[in-house]
Amino acid sequence: MLLCCRACRTMFSRLWGRGVRLLSAPEATAATAFQSPTPLPPTWNPDNRQDHTIPFPFSGASGMRAVMVEVIPLNIRPFTMAPWLFSSSQPRDYSLPNSSWSSEMQKLYEHYNNMCEVDTEGGNKVKGAWRRLPSYNSCLEYVTGGQGGSKVLQQEARLFTRNIEEQGAGFEYVVFMKKHEKTCICVFQPGHLLEGPPGYVHGGAIATMIDSVTGTHATYLSGLIMTANLTINYRSPIPLGSVVLVHSSLDKVEGRKAFISCQVTSSDGSKLHTEATGLFLKVDVRHLLGA
Numbered sequence: 031m032l033l034c035c036r037a038c039r040t041m042f043s044r045l046w047g048r049g050v051r052l053l054s055a056p057e058a059t060a061a062t063a064f065q066s067p068t069p070l071p072p073t074w075n076p077d078n079r080q081d082h083t084i085p086f087p088f089s090g091a092s093g094m095r096a097v098m099v100e101v102i103p104l105n106i107r108p109f110t111m112a113p114w115l116f117s118s119s120q121p122r123d124y125s126l127p128n129s130s131w132s133s134e135m136q137k138l139y140e141h142y143n144n145m146c147e148v149d150t151e152g153g154n155k156v157k158g159a160w161r162r163l164p165s166y167n168s169c170l171e172y173v174t175g176g177q178g179g180s181k182v183l184q185q186e187a188r189l190f191t192r193n194i195e196e197q198g199a200g201f202e203y204v205v206f207m208k209k210h211e212k213t214c215i216c217v218f219q220p221g222h223l224l225e226g227p228p229g230y231v232h233g234g235a236i237a238t239m240i241d242s243v244t245g246t247h248a249t250y251l252s253g254l255i256m257t258a259n260l261t262i263n264y265r266s267p268i269p270l271g272s273v274v275l276v277h278s279s280l281d282k283v284e285g286r287k288a289f290i291s292c293q294v295t296s297s298d299g300s301k302l303h304t305e306a307t308g309l310f311l312k313v314d315v316r317h318l319l320g321a
C-alpha cells in the first residue's frame with residue numbers, strides 16, 4: 031500500500047499505535063535494496079488520490095524521496111509495509127536568524143553559535159561545547175530529522191510556539207544545549223502577539239517557553255517525554271520585544287523521571303524574571319499517540 035492520500039494517512043496513523051514506525055534513511059535504503067526500482071509514471075502527482083496502486087520503491091524520481099514505513103504487529107515477523115513520499119524541500123528551521131531579530135538577539139545568537147560544534151571542509155567536526163538545536167513547526171519533523179514525518183499524521187497540527195507565520199510577532203527563540211554540563215540556554219525575543227499586561231508578556235506565554243525549553247532539554251536527555259509537573263514563580267514582568275535568556279538545568283534523573291529547573295533572566299543575567307521547576311516523565315510512543 032502506498033501512503034499517498036489522506037485516507038491512507040489516516041489508516042497509517044491508526045496503525046502507528048500498533049507498532050508502525052518510520053525507518054531511518056539507512057534502514058530504508060537497506061529495506062529497499064533487494065527490490066528492483068520501479069519508475070514513476072510521468073503524470074504522477076502526490077495530490078492525486080487515484081495513485082494508491084503505484085508500486086515502490088521510487089528511486090530516481092526527481093524531486094521526491096521515499097521514506098519506508100515498517101509495521102511490527104505483535105507476534106508477527108516484522109515486514110516492510112510501504113513507502114511514503116515527501117517533497118524534497120527541507121522544512122524551515124525556525125531557530126535560524128531572521129530579519130525580525132533585534133541586534134541584541136542576533137548578538138546573543140552569534141555568541142552561543144560561535145561556541146558550537148562546527149563542520150570543517152574535510153567533513154570533520156571541530157568540537158565546541160555547545161550545540162544549536164533545530165526547531166520545526168511540527169513535532170514529528172524532529173523524529174524524522176526534518177524529513178516531513180508530520181505529513182503522515184495530523185496534517186494540520188502545528189507546534190504551538192512555531193505557528194505564528196509573521197516573523198517577530200510571536201515566539202522568536204533559539205535553544206543551545208551544552209550536553210556534558212546538562213544545561214540548555216534559550217535566547218527568547220517575545221513579540222507583540224504575546225501581550226498579557228499592557229506592554230508585558232503574558233504569563234501563559236512565559237510558561238509555554240519554559241515548558242518548551244525544559245521539555246526540549248528533557249527530550250534530548252531522555253527521549254520521548256511528557257511534562258508531568260511545572261511549578262512557576264513570576265518575579266518581574268518581561269517587556270514585549272525585549273530579549274531574555276531561559277536557562278534550563280538538569281537537577282537529577284530518577285528512573286523515568288527527569289527533574290529540571292529553569293530561570294528566565296534579562297539578557298545580561300542581572301534581573302530574574304521567572305523561575306520554575308519541572309518534572310518530565312519518559313513515555314512510550316504509544317502513550318503519546320493515545321494507543
Ligand SMILES: CCCCC/C=C\C/C=C\C/C=C\C/C=C\CCCC(=O)SCCNC(=O)CCNC(=O)[C@H](O)C(C)(C)COP(=O)(O)OP(=O)(O)OC[C@H]1O[C@@H](n2cnc3c(N)ncnc32)[C@H](O)[C@@H]1OP(=O)(O)O
Nearest residue numbers: 169170172173241242245246249256257258259311313318
Ligand atoms: C510523536 C513524537 C513527538 C516527538 C517529539 C520529539 C522531539 C522533540 C524535540 C524537541 C521538542 C520540541 C518541542 C517540544 C517542547 C516541549 C515539550 C512539551 C511537553 C508537554 O507540554 S506535554 C503536554 C502536557 N503534559 C501532559 O499532557 C501529560 C499528561 N499526563 C500524562 O500523560 C501522565 O500522567 C504522565 C505521562 C505524566 C505520567 O503517567 P504514567 O502512567 O506514565 O506514569 P505514572 O502515573 O504511573 O507515574 C509514574 C511516576 O511519576 C510520578 N508522577 C506522575 N505524575 C506526577 C506529577 N504530576 N507530579 C509528581 N509526580 C508524578 C508518579 O507518582 C510515579 O512515581 P513513582 O514511580 O515514584 O511512584
